[in-house]
Amino acid sequence: xxxxxxxxxxxxxxxxxxxxxxxxxxxxxxxxxxxxxxxxxxxxxxxxxxxxxxxxxxxxxxxxxxxxxxxxxxxxxxxxxxxxxxxxxxxxxxxxxxxxxxxxxxxxxxxxxxxxxxxxxxxxxxxxxxxxxxxxxxxxxxxxxxxxxxxxxxxxxxxxxxxxxxxxxxxxxxxxxxxxxxxxxxxxxxxxxxxxxxxxxxxxxxxxxxxxxxxxxxxxxxxxxxxxxxxxxxxxxxxxxxxxxxxxxxxxxxxxxxxxxxxxxxxxxxxxxxxxxxxxxxxxxxxxxxxxxxxxxxxxxxxxxxxxxxxxxxxxxxxxxxxxxxxxxxxxxxxxxxxxxxxxxxxxxxxxxxxxxxxxxxxxxxxxxxxxxxxxxxxxxxxxxxxxxxxxxxxxxxxxxxxxxxxxxxxxxxxxxxxxxxxxxxxxxxxxxxxx
Amino acid sequence: xxxxxxxxxxxxxxxxxxxxxxxxxxxxxxxxxxxxxxxxxxxxxxxxxxxxxxxxxxxxxxxxxxxxxxxxxxxxxxxxxxxxxxxxxxxxxxxxxxxxxxxxxxxxxxxxxxxxxxxxxxxxxxxxxxxxxxxxxxxxxxxxxxxxxxxxxxxxxxxxxxxxxxxxxxxxxxxxxxxxxxxxxxxxxxxxxxxxxxxxxxxxxxxxxxxxxxxxxxxxxxxxxxxxxxxxxxxxxxxxxxxxxxxxxxxxxxxxxxxxxxxxxxxxxxxxxxxxxxxxxxxxxxxxxxxxxxxxxxxxxxxxxxxxxxxxxxxxxxxxxxxxxxxxxxxxxxxxxxxxxxxxxxxxxxxxxxxxxxxxxxxxxxxxxxxxxxxxxxxxxxxxxxxxxxxxxxxxxxxxxxxxxxxxxxxxxxxxxxxxxxxxxxxxxxxxxxxx
Numbered sequence: 030x031x032x033x034x035x036x037x038x039x040x041x042x043x044x045x046x047x048x049x050x051x052x053x054x055x056x057x058x059x060x061x062x063x064x065x066x067x068x069x070x071x072x073x074x075x076x077x078x079x080x081x082x083x084x085x086x087x088x089x090x091x092x093x094x095x096x097x098x099x100x101x102x103x104x105x106x107x108x109x110x111x112x113x114x115x116x117x118x119x120x121x122x123x124x125x126x127x128x129x130x131x132x133x134x135x136x137x138x139x140x141x142x143x144x145x146x147x148x149x150x151x152x153x154x155x156x157x158x159x160x161x162x163x164x165x166x167x168x169x170x171x172x173x174x175x176x177x178x179x180x181x182x183x184x185x186x187x188x189x190x191x192x193x194x195x196x197x198x199x200x201x202x203x204x205x206x207x208x209x210x211x212x213x214x215x216x217x218x219x220x221x222x223x224x225x226x227x228x229x230x231x232x233x234x235x236x237x238x239x240x241x242x243x244x245x246x247x248x249x250x251x252x253x254x255x256x257x258x259x260x261x262x263x264x265x266x267x268x269x270x271x272x273x274x275x276x277x278x279x280x281x282x283x284x285x286x287x288x289x290x291x292x293x294x295x296x297x298x299x300x301x302x303x304x305x306x307x308x309x310x311x312x313x314x315x316x317x318x319x320x321x322x323x324x325x326x327x328x329x330x331x332x333x334x335x336x337x338x339x340x341x342x343x344x345x346x347x348x349x350x351x352x353x354x355x356x357x358x359x360x361x362x363x364x365x366x367x368x369x370x371x372x373x374x375x376x377x378x379x380x381x382x383x384x385x386x387x388x389x390x391x392x393x394x395x396x397x398x399x400x401x402x403x404x405x406x407x408x409x410x411x412x413x414x415x416x417x418x419x420x421x422x423x424x425x426x427x428x429x430x431x432x433x434x435x436x437x438x439x440x441x442x443x444x445x446x447x448x449x450x451x452x453x454x455x456x457x458x459x460x461x462x463x464x465x
Numbered sequence: 466x467x468x469x470x471x472x473x474x475x476x477x478x479x480x481x482x483x484x485x486x487x488x489x490x491x492x493x494x495x496x497x498x499x500x501x502x503x504x505x506x507x508x509x510x511x512x513x514x515x516x517x518x519x520x521x522x523x524x525x526x527x528x529x530x531x532x533x534x535x536x537x538x539x540x541x542x543x544x545x546x547x548x549x550x551x552x553x554x555x556x557x558x559x560x561x562x563x564x565x566x567x568x569x570x571x572x573x574x575x576x577x578x579x580x581x582x583x584x585x586x587x588x589x590x591x592x593x594x595x596x597x598x599x600x601x602x603x604x605x606x607x608x609x610x611x612x613x614x615x616x617x618x619x620x621x622x623x624x625x626x627x628x629x630x631x632x633x634x635x636x637x638x639x640x641x642x643x644x645x646x647x648x649x650x651x652x653x654x655x656x657x658x659x660x661x662x663x664x665x666x667x668x669x670x671x672x673x674x675x676x677x678x679x680x681x682x683x684x685x686x687x688x689x690x691x692x693x694x695x696x697x698x699x700x701x702x703x704x705x706x707x708x709x710x711x712x713x714x715x716x717x718x719x720x721x722x723x724x725x726x727x728x729x730x731x732x733x734x735x736x737x738x739x740x741x742x743x744x745x746x747x748x749x750x751x752x753x754x755x756x757x758x759x760x761x762x763x764x765x766x767x768x769x770x771x772x773x774x775x776x777x778x779x780x781x782x783x784x785x786x787x788x789x790x791x792x793x794x795x796x797x798x799x800x801x802x803x804x805x806x807x808x809x810x811x812x813x814x815x816x817x818x819x820x821x822x823x824x825x826x827x828x829x830x831x832x833x834x835x836x837x838x839x840x841x842x843x844x845x846x847x848x849x850x851x852x853x854x855x856x857x858x859x860x861x862x863x864x865x866x867x868x869x870x871x872x873x874x875x876x877x878x879x880x881x882x883x884x885x886x887x888x889x890x891x892x893x894x895x896x897x898x899x900x901x
Contacts, residue, residue, distance in 0.1 A: 035774050054563050061571040062781075063584040063763060064770025068561055075563035079556050087563075097558060099778060105554050114550040118541050120515050121753035122533060125504055127490050127511035127523075135497040148499040153589040153755045154779060160622045167623075185777055186596045187603075188623040199772030312778055317557035319589045319755040319779035327499060334500025336635030338471050341621055342535060342748055343590060343755035345498075 035197040036067055037412075037436040038419055045072035050087075069430065071420045079104025082444050082451055084428065095443040095455055096428045098285060098399075101313035102359045103446045109316045112355030116348045124151070124345040134350035137357050138310075141295045142324055145304050150323045151345030155284030155311025156184030158323045161339070162307045163188055163245065165325070166278045168333040172242030175203065176232040176272065178211045180434045182254040183247060183282055192247065195254040195434075205241050207232040211255035212264055215392060226267035233275045246272035246279050250297030251286040256433035257394045257401025257440070259291065265301035278329060279303075284311035284321070285399075289360050289445055292370035292397020300396065316356050320349035365445040369397040372447050376400060379456040387463045389414055400441040401432065412436035421462035427455055471633040473848075473872035474505055474855055481508035486523075505866065507856045515540025518880050518887055520864065531879040531891055532864045534721060534835075537749035538795045539882045545752045548791030552784045560587070560781045570786035573793050574746075577731045578760055581740050586759045587781030591720035591747025592620030594759045597775070598743045599624055599681065601761070602714045604769040608678030611639065612668045612708065614647045616870045618690040619683060619718055628683065631690040631870075641677050643668040647691035648700055651828060662703035669711045682708035682715050686733030687722040692869035693830045693837025693876070695727065701737035714765060715739075720747035720757070721835075725796050725881055728806035728833020736832065752792050756785035801881040805833040808883050812836060815892040823899045825850055836877040837868065848872035857898035863891055 033039035078085040081103040084092045124131055135149045152158045167173055175192050182195040190196055191203030209228035217224035233243050252258040269279040286297030287310050298305050306329050311321035377395040380402055384390035391405030404415035415431045422429055432440040469475035514521040517539040520528045560567055571585045588594045603609055611628050618631040626632055627639030645664035653660035669679050688694040705715040722733030723746050734741050742765050747757035813831040816838055820826035827841030840851035851867045858865055868876040
């Protein structure tokens with residue numbers, strides 16, 4: 030079966046078992062949206078409704094959503110929708126007028142950060158947050174060199190797509206971008222933190238050799254697109270110190286791990302006992318509403334603030350901020366950090382138990398409700414089998430995807446409200462899917 | 466009085482007549498949001514509610530909004546809010562699942578374009594749309610050279626801020642960016658279209674001299690930040706032909722002029738009787754909801770589509786698209802293109818009448834409900850007097866701002882639902898404000 034070379038788990042037009050109606054929809058998509066859009070799965074899923082951990086197809090079929098980290102509180106959470114609608118009916122304008130909502134949101138958000146990270150700037154997307162982080166870092170450090178991991182994803186603007194090698198060979202890396210291996214304990218000998226920091230130092234040396242001043246080490250703190258690397262806790266510290274020693278800044282990309290995803294903490298970097306210079310936020314921040322942000326140490330913003338201004342028409346608008354406040358309220362009120370930790374632990378134990386009867390279940394890397402389960406064949410990565418499992422689960426009514434440079438890591442990322450019974454349902458369905 | 470050198474009509478902290486409560490709010494803003502944010506007016510306005518053409522202050526004061534081109538249908542339009550809330554409660558996910566709403570939105574949007582512009586890609590902000598346009602143009606043309614006007618504004622990502630000289634000297638232009646004079650009939654002798662095209666050709670020649678292949682001429686089709694230039698209709702044609710002759714693409718930035726603003730047309734480029742290669746949309750597209758798009762000729766997307774994929778988590782999500790559909794329905798149902806044309810004409814006539822008794826009212830440039838009224842002193846641009854008028858109007862309960870490289874052009878841009886009686890109220894207040 031033909032594969033899309035640019036993306037794991039992408040639909041290849043002309044394949045799959047689409048109904049005539051869905052075939053027509055696919056054709057309409059291609060005509061209206063053009064060739065750059067991708068659908069998931071060998072047979073794409075046609076969805077019309079969401080509620081909690083469930084998504085529903087046009088044919089009424091229910092799917093247990095174990096993948097979407099935007100609707101992190103569950104699909105269509107009533108508290109969030111009401112907050113959006115209430116504010117939209119009251120006042121919806123931007124940050125060039127005085128208004129409390131943006132400040133209430135900023136204050137609530139910053140209350141979940143260490144005191145050193147005391148300022149926030151609002152954008153609409155994680156891409157915009159990472160892009161802004163670079164502008165600020167370039168201004169502050171005077172450097173232009175950027176270090177990322179080999180299968181990193183940091184967004185889709187022209188600049189940040191240039192530091193997103195996971196977009197594939199067709200998207201050029203920036204000339205001042207250097208890639209380093211992901212902190213994979215299976216690939217790096219000795220102390221993981223020291224080994225990863227040595228890679229950072231190697232990239233710094235290479236930048237210097239080309240006359241480029243290092244500005245930034247940016248990592249997704251759970252290495253989502255590299256294959257999910259979270260352990261041992263603390264391993265990021267030496268890398269962050271290394272870039273700072275070279276006059277650069279350490280940016281934690283929390284667009285995927287943030288807002289409780291990794292369990293027990295609000296942010297992935299907390300697991301590592303360090304304080305980044307900047308932290309980018311996005312996806313789950315509005316549970317579907319487009320809101321994102323950059324949290325930072327005031328001292329790194331000084332030069333950018335002195336040189337110019339920042340205005341993002343929708344960034345920090347009152348509706349976005351009321352929505353983000355509601356999201357944080359739900360995380361607090363429903364005790365979702367705790368739930369992500371305990372149900373995540375339950376899922377990880379279940380996967381380990383399944384591995385005893387399924388040889389193809391290789392190493393598991395997990396923190397909270399972000400789980401990366403390798404699919405292997407005699408110890409070797411097996412992307413084809415991972416794809417088969419992902420599609421078998423889709424047919425069985427469970428949505429996950431795969432990740433990593435070889436596409437052999439099952440990416441399991443359910444809403445933070447997932448209950449143990451639903452985790453068990455996932456495990457049962459996976460058990461079946463693994464039996465070819 | 467001290468001025469902010471980086472922005473027209475910016476509040477300078479420590480000045481103005483703020484209440485103690487608002488002083489505290491300003492201090493809280495600076496603490497939480499840092500030094501890059503700006504407020505409008507000598508004394509910022511503290512707003513808490515919006516309805517139709519009116520905004521309301523925390524003190525209950527009503528402001529006639531003659532400035533905000535996001536809430537183009539009027540603040541808090543019930544039809545739009547209901548569409549947002551209804552879809553948010555039903556299904557809110559992204560473009561990697563099949564869903565009709567994004568296609569319905571695409572189809573409705575494209576129905577308002579000439580048939581050559583037959584594909585659309587969704588983003589969240591105008592900045593993202595322009596940034597994507599550049600990525601596509603670079604891929605398609607193989608060039609990297611970009612031509613913009615001298616006081617252009619195209620957005621805030623790292624790349625597009627580099628083609629936004631209006632952000633001030635502190636924000637570096639891209640190395641492959643060239644600026645040309647705005648098409649100001651008062652400054653260019655002879656046929657305006659030919660004169661402007663000659664400037665484009667000059668920039669192309671300069672790019673070639675530096676070994677840079679031209680990729681793009683991008684203009685805001687009403688030249689919002691350059692001072693509002695709309696006449697004579699058709700003057701953009703030779704410039705578009707000139708960049709195409711050099712192998713580049715012509716991008717119409719419709720983030721400000723689009724969705725009926727210029728009166729009688731949906732898009733500013735229609736006034737010029739040409740068909741761009743790409744058209745970027747933003748601000749009013751969701752009447753406050755963060756939704757934006759790039760409309761294009763399929764042939765310019767071929768190379769980008771072949772090389773990689775595009776995914777924007779929130780771009781094209783079902784709620785954004787349901788909201789944009791509702792916005793277009795209101796424009797159609799309330800006949801707002803016609804209203805913008807007739808009430809805009811009424812406002813322009815009123816300004817011309819006022820000019821007979823106020824020497825400081827210089828040239829007026831206007832199309833639909835986008836009006837640029839120069840403030841002059843013996844024929845010379847008078848930015849200080851423009852600032853005084855803007856602030857006097859603010860005190861009198863009317864919101865406008867100023868624009869252009871010298872800040873001497875009153876920027877008047879009310880919601881498209883403005884009625885003649887409200888236009889007359891604006892004119893009366895302006896008459897008073899002009900009397901020092």
